[in-house]
Amino acid sequence: MMTGDDYRASLRDGRRIFYDGELVEDVTVHPRMQGSVDLIAAGYDAYVEQGPDAFAAAYTAPRSSEELRARLDLLTKWDTSLVTTLESLAALRTAAGRIGETEVPYGHRMEAYIEWCQENDVRCVQTLTDAKGHRDRSIADQDDPDVFTRVVEQRPDGVVIRGAKLHISAAAITHEMVVMPTKKMKTGEEPWAIACAIPVNAPGVTVLNASISPRLEELEEHPYSKTRSMPEGFVVFEDVFVPNERIFLNGEVEHSATFAHSLGLWQRAGGIAHMAKNYDLLIGLARLLAEANGTERIGHVKDKIAEMVIHATLVRSGLEAAITNVTTTPEGWVTPSELYTNAAKFFGAREFPRMLSLIHDIGGGSIVTAPLPGDLANPETRPLVEKYMRTMEGVSGEYRTRLFHAVRDITASDFGGWWQVTVSISGGGLYAQKLITMKHYDMNHAKELALEAAGLQRFNR
Ligand SMILES: Cc1cc2nc3c(=O)[nH]c(=O)nc-3n(C[C@H](O)[C@H](O)[C@H](O)COP(=O)(O)OP(=O)(O)OC[C@H]3O[C@@H](n4cnc5c(N)ncnc54)[C@H](O)[C@@H]3O)c2cc1C
Incomplete structure (x- = not known):
């Protein structure tokens, strides 16, 4: 297992990383990435302390609802590298099972790759979303064929790929990119049906980054996001060679959508696990704000918190249903229910702005205007903040100001x-979540109920 320092050293591997137009010599000390690297490094150290099996859950398939619950709980951690590793490899394993036997032993390659990742204690990122060009045109009609990642050369020992994958979380500070087709490809689109694994430092790979990580001088004002931000990578492949043993699909268009569907399931399951936890967090913050403002007994405030609780409970119900109603593969692995995962993700995502609007309504304007940490530190301004931000015995000006900082930071x-x-x-x-929900919903059952209620016979169309 790598220690945190081993991990830091492993990132100094010649990778080509840019931030805001500048080449980054060393990501481990870059002001907008160092915090994210430190977070992952702390994770490495914690796993070393816990022993060799501590991180194994990220690499092995769950075999029961309880094991699935434990995996999804891991996905609620803010160490994004852990989330992306677990989801990428779970997606590969699910895809390997769904693809089954083909002429090329893709399934075996994927299993061997997962084992290699575990043995080398590397972190992977999900590398799916292409640049995509004009959204309503087919690949053949795009101005530039590279807007979907494609094979530009087939060689006896591998392939050469070109293209770009956008929004790739934590790419700059992890080791391996699990590349998958972003959508279903059709006959004639074989070069774009490519799935493979590529090291971040492979020749021809460039990663441009954006990050909402707070600047080092603003950390105190951002108690939450300072340890929870990751660089988002704009990954470009300029004729990157991929050896045969790292190719998981190469032209078999009939399997091209399998990867996106498999990854989507795990991403959304992770998404609702995260949401269930964070909806509770938002409720906790709303209640603390109401208590600090002295409004927790006022009718409309109680009603707003009750509404938040209903939303949170419904998201958690969806998560529980997804964990309980698993699908078991022939190998004995379990995957969360597509129906409940997608319906809960849709509901939670749609209601999220409402949750934020409720917490803002409860908290008031100081969420965005409360004085800054420097005003608390300066003896000249501190008494002013203490005097006017205080509301009652037990709610000091500093406590209430810092609570507002947290809510500002988070929301x-x-x-x-x-x-x-x-x-x-x-x-x-x-x-996308609506489409998958509809695919798995039992419409015939609903129609049977309706026919029975109406006293009608089914007619044939
Ligand atoms: C913070 C963040 C982190 C992410 N991390 C990763 C990651 O680690 N790895 C990864 O691979 N991806 C990642 N993603 C990408 C994410 O999966 C995509 O953003 C998402 O799939 C939408 O794609 P898009 O951004 O290209 O938007 P678009 O595809 O442009 O979608 C915008 C809207 O247009 C609609 N639309 C687009 N095309 C069509 C069409 N043909 N027909 C009908 N409607 C259409 C969509 O439904 C949507 O409503 C991340 C995204 C974010 C925001």
């Missing part, structure tokens, strides 16, 4: 905006 800062977009978009937009 109304760069992080808050990032979070809102992420809840809605990651794992596919709301429409």
